[in-house]
Amino acid sequence: MLLHIPSIRVIDRDFNLKAEIDDYESLQFTRRFYRAGEFEMHIALHKQGVDQLHKERIIVVDNKMHKAGIIQYREIGQNDQGVEVLVIKGPTLGGILDRRVTVTDSFDRVRGPAETVMKHYVDNHLINSVNPQRRIPFLVNAPDLGRGKVTPWQTRFEPLNMVTQEIAEWCDIGWHIKLDYNIKKWVFDVLPGRNLTAEQRLLPPVIFSRDFDNIESQSFLDSDQQFKNVGYAGGQGEYEDRLIQMVGAGIGADRREVFLDCSSAENAAELVEEGNQKLSTQKTIVSYEGRILNTGSFVYEVDWDLGDIVTMKNGSWGVTLNDRITEVKEIYEPESKIDISLGEEVPTITQAIKQLTSAVKRSD
Template sequence: MKPIRILTSVLDLLAEIDDYESLLFTRRWHEVGEFELRINRHKRHAELLRRGNLIMLGASRNKVGIIKHREITLDEGGKASETWLVKGIALKGIVAQRLVVPPAGDSHDRANGTAETIMKHYVNNHVVNPTDVKRKIDMLVLASDQQRGSQISWESRFKNLAEELVEISKASGLGWDVILDFQQKKWIFDVYEGRNLTVNQTENPPVIFSPQFESLKQLSFVESDYNYKNYGYIAGQGEGEDRRVVEIGDAEGLSRIETFIDARDISEEDENQQALPEAEIIAKLQQRGQQKLAKFAQEFFLEGQILTNSPFEYEKDYNLGDIVTIQNREWGVTRDARITEIKEIYEPGGFQIEATFGESRPTLIKKLKQELAQISGEVRK
């Protein structure tokens, strides 16, 4: 079984275990991953799996979780059934403990620049070097800004920091993570770019996941227009007929599917409380519209179990965040998609990898959050 190191939050090693029932460790490119560990409570060092401690898979400094929950049951099986279920989140999820609080004298925390610069701006302002020192998490530091990603403009007001990073990540294609630095005894926040490993590029050796290439054991494919919208009415500030509304999209006739996007939280003033030019306000509303319409795109869900003895080696030939080609000739399906989620499954019977290519299927909670996001602007105003 894969060794698991148990650490304190300040990176002191408590123990290492390799005798447990199972481990499911989920890594995510845009969002926050999680883990589930099952271990008999009588096994060595099980008592150290306490809330607040960290687990690290082997020596992988980028596969770290913080324990948030544990539970146990006892039935007529007695001692043999006394198994702890230990759950937690990927370490990068600690940024979800903060909101984006606007600076004094301004309605929003605003940033302009590359996607990486903006992500690190918000982490710096609200975790690493916040104005209120009580909000600071001493263990977290920023990696240097390499200014990767597209140029964007962003503003936020009392939104969850992790959710904002997810939005910027999806808009730019960049990933983000928190890894360990044992030399500094710190947690390092950084941003990452995936590789293009698709079949039609020549810079890198291509990676094709296909049953025909004996690289996939299972594959599920879904395409759907149920949630599809392609034309938006984006409403900014104002009331009734005086409310500012801009439109985005070019679909017509039967192919046009309209939606309303509430963007009342977008300010029409700058940080000095001066009115912004109308063209700039419209551009901000259009950018918000593009971001929201992207969530209503035609849905393609690809999930598969990757053969561990496939021609491609995990973390060498491909990794989380890389763009690969997925193909099933019998279905007539060939798509290029980013690996956005990888589940590493460790059991006595062996090691398995399950991957999500592109967007993951929305859960009920995600759908509810999407609906609530439409009304949240008024709440935060």
């Protein structure tokens, strides 16, 4: 998919413009729905603006407020042609959540729409923390519109970025941080996404298929390797005095059981809720990846975008998937491209261990 090569603005935390770069070797910018994305940029050392690419500076792609990242990595080396090149990497602005854990004397419990719950934790640990040293003055929450599935949540001494990711996945709603030049703030907000599948009739459908010549390099994954459908949620207490509640359902050989540590739950009802949340992470992984071709039928960020639910088809594979776009990777090199991922993210080894191992939490 041919895209125009975007310019890169470099700003500091006070929104002061430090450089504008139009000539670089390559840029990959990845946006994700449930968690922060990342970027990687290569630029020859002799080019204009390189001297302003310092750590903690912000790059803004094509002056779009939702496409910005924090420089956290710098490496100088030589490419295959012997040219000295600077490589910079970092997360999108949502990576700022990785700098906090949910510090609290007792479990921080909240119930409400997913948007309310996530903004509660962002406010408590980044914006208006009890400890002034934990506050980030340039970060604010967008107005809370109460969007997303109503859910209870609780956390204590967990990475804040993991908490928001788990809430987002459980409630199927995205989030991001974007820039607001008018108030000179970073703004945390949710991303509901749109239903653009072939079955709905409210909006023009978006269908990616080789039949329409708008996708290539496809891959499809359907895996039950980590799937569990019955959980025994363990609450407070020890040994035979520990409260256990069963969640989920399954019969015979199709029943796949797992023990879920939910020792922070205060009562049976809370134990069931937390058990269902944890069991939901051990689901069938269905994902579809493809490279989008520029046929003019669907325009990126106009007809479809990150978080939208679209239809992906491959007739020769017998596969039709209606699912959410959870990742978009923009690649700007001599030939620009765009890759998308639908469905669940394949867990890393660390994530799989976390899902299969009981988390150790101190009770109240």
